[in-house]
Amino acid sequence: MLPNFVLIGFMGCGKSSVGRRLSSLTGHRFVDSDDLIVKTEGRSIAAIFDASGEEGFRDVEQRVLADLVGVAGIVLSTGGGAILREANREALKKIGIVVWLDSAPQVLFERAMRSGKRPLLQTGNPRDTFDRLLTSRLSIYETIADFRFDSSHVEQDEVAKKVLDQAMRIQSQRG
Ligand code: S3P
Numbered sequence: 666m667l668p669n670f671v672l673i674g675f676m677g678c679g680k681s682s683v684g685r686r687l688s689s690l691t692g693h694r695f696v697d698s699d700d701l702i703v704k705t706e707g708r709s710i711a712a713i714f715d716a717s718g719e720e721g722f723r724d725v726e727q728r729v730l731a732d733l734v735g736v737a738g739i740v741l742s743t744g745g746g747a748i749l750r751e752a753n754r755e756a757l758k759k760i761g762i763v764v765w766l767d768s769a770p771q772v773l774f775e776r777a778m779r780s781g782k783r784p785l786l787q788t789g790n791p792r793d794t795f796d797r798l799l800t801s802r803l804s805i806y807e808t809i810a811d812f813r814f815d816s817s818h819v820e821q822d823e824v825a826k827k828v829l830d831q832a833m834r835i836q837s838q839r840g
Pocket of ligand 1: 676699710745784
């Protein structure tokens with residue numbers, strides 16, 4: 666049986682679009698933890714950050730991820746900071762094969778700024794904030810990922826196929 670797939674990585678790495686493609690390739694249900702948070706709370710991510718701050722947002726994120734442990738047949742796309750709490754890192758590893766999607770910092774930055782809706786980048790110097798957050802998170806992504814996939818030079822459509830191939834190789838090595 667196909668394992669679950671858990672996509673982690675910084676804002677703008679393409680978790681949702683690759684996740685949707687992986688979901689069509691595998692037949693697994695696509696689950697986006699940010700979407701679940703919005704649904705659970707009945708308000709936008711930005712509104713949660715405004716009213717409850719980052720910690721309030723992280724509390725909801727932790728509950729949503731914990732609820733997914735034990736659910737089969739999913740491709741899970743996580744928010745970029747979902748790896749910050751130890752409880753989440755444990756939950757994600759239990760949920761499935763953890764894939765770190767990465768790209769060159771400049772590519773991530775441009776994509777992350779495009780929506781204009783990411784609360785953590787609404788600062789006086791978004792590039793500075795971005796660099797600081799990225800630097801502080803890289804080793805965490807690396808520690809919990811089963812593998813890293815650099816999509817900087819890969820066409821979007823190819824990314825999901827290549828991620829699936831690599832995940833299946835890992836799965837078969839594990840037996
Ligand atoms: C966050 C990333 C966002 C969202 C929230 C916090 C982060 O998700 O969860 O704004 O801490 O990096 P994306 O990675 O999908 O942008």
